Amino acid sequence: MEKRFHVLLMFSISLIVASSQLFAGELVIKGSTTVLPIAQKAAEAYMAEHTDVKISLSGGGSGNGIKAIIDGTADIGNASRFIKQKEVTLAGTRGVYPVPFRVALDAIVPVVNAENSVKNLTMAQLKDIYLGNIKDWKEVGGTPGTIVVISRDSSSGTFGVWKDLVMKKKRVIPNALTVPSNGGVVQAVANTPGAIGYIGLGYITKKIKAVDVDGVVGSEENTLNGSFPISRGLFMFTKGWPKGETMGFISFILSRKGQKLVKEAGSIPLF
């Protein structure tokens, strides 16, 4: 009886060892939905080049991406923002050292209805509009009319960047409309004459009008040279300095070929 148990134990151990070797080329990527299109394009191209590697991708948001790195449930955690102090502390208590890689850039552009005459807003004006201090378009040089403030859900990465860069951590007024996606903002702004919203650079369409910020046009060029004030880096986090396939994938994204895919995915490449 005892012998049989030993055999069973040996067998199961060898099975576990074998299976871990079998999936040595597996990469798990989780996190921000903003980075997801980039990761998807890169993963497809990478798997086509390395047929022995299997990459599994999922969204879930920046917070979940970083949490997955800390918990060890993913090899790469995507985030459309930098790591928060709270998360660094949590990682420290678990003995994890998250390493950030900036893989692309993204600009967030304020947009208004196509019929709106306002062309330029300063960062201070944007902040006052979202704080509820400026309520009418005539206060910023437009035709009189109530400003309808459109924001994103508080857990969205785009909202997080807007809050950090424009609101300087102050709260958006409660009566701001919240919309669950970039596309939803476009839809709401296009249908509402007095509306103002903000979206990623890649989502601008002809139905709405992008507004200059501090006299700077929101464009790829102005984001790269640093003159457009509302831009952010898109990150991939790894647990410690990456090794093996994780390193391979990160280097691939940062290569000329990978950055071309970044552009195809609608974000701004680093070079």
Add this chain to the structure above:
Amino acid sequence: MKRQHIDTGVKFSFSVIALFSITALSLIMVFLFKEGLPIFEQISIKEFILGKYWYPTDDPADFGILPLILGSLAVTLLSGVMAIPLGVMTAIYLAEIAPNRVTECIKPIVELMASMPSVVIGFFGMVVVAPFIQKTFNIPVGLNLFNAALMLAFMAVPTICTISEDAIFSVPGALKEASFALGATHFETIFKVIIPASLSGICTAVILGLSRAVGETMVVLMAAGGAAMIPGSIFDPVRPLPASIAAEMAEAPFGGEHYHALFAIGIVLFIFTFLFNLMADFISHRFRQVGEASL
């Protein structure tokens, strides 16, 4: 002997199936409470229910859901005001007034309306109704309480109408004939005999229709505007409870305060719909028309 075996087998398998669905549902409930209650280690129930500000991702965060509760109640009440008269009167028309051929035509259409996916209704509200409301009433924004209530009324009318129609239809014919025999007109018969006789069924219909409106997610997510403010007019944007859960759950870090707070909203919502259903059950039992003599 063999037939008895089959009988026991059937009995057993049916109890297992019934037990399975009940267990699954109660496990979901256990899960809901297990994930929702930890938020009350951070804040008190009073702060949660009566807090006026919902800023779940701020540091420090505010988890007050009063604006969300009031948003849900306002949307449901307003949709009730629109849907109850429409639903009940349509039911009376179908059951009592319309000729048979018309009923056969209209009833399937009403039932078809009930099977309209809510995301389609929400999309309709967002893309078609919102600009229309905004222009017609000359207000700043069309995604608001009124729009959401109107869309929810669309969804509640078929439920209210179908169940009320069944209740009205099942009023014993003898009651109606007796009323006619006493010289009452058709109108008097409907309002003094048939409606009182079917009142419990109509009430059940109304409550079930409204409980569908309370829990409906997609429509309010798309058409209500999503502003976590206490509504001051019917043209203010609101953020009902289900919309908050749906919009924020995907990005709330697993196991964090925000995550638990969203599950706690789920508990509040569960209590709402539970009370609605309990009320429907109570009314349908308490005011049930037994026999024909009790009128």
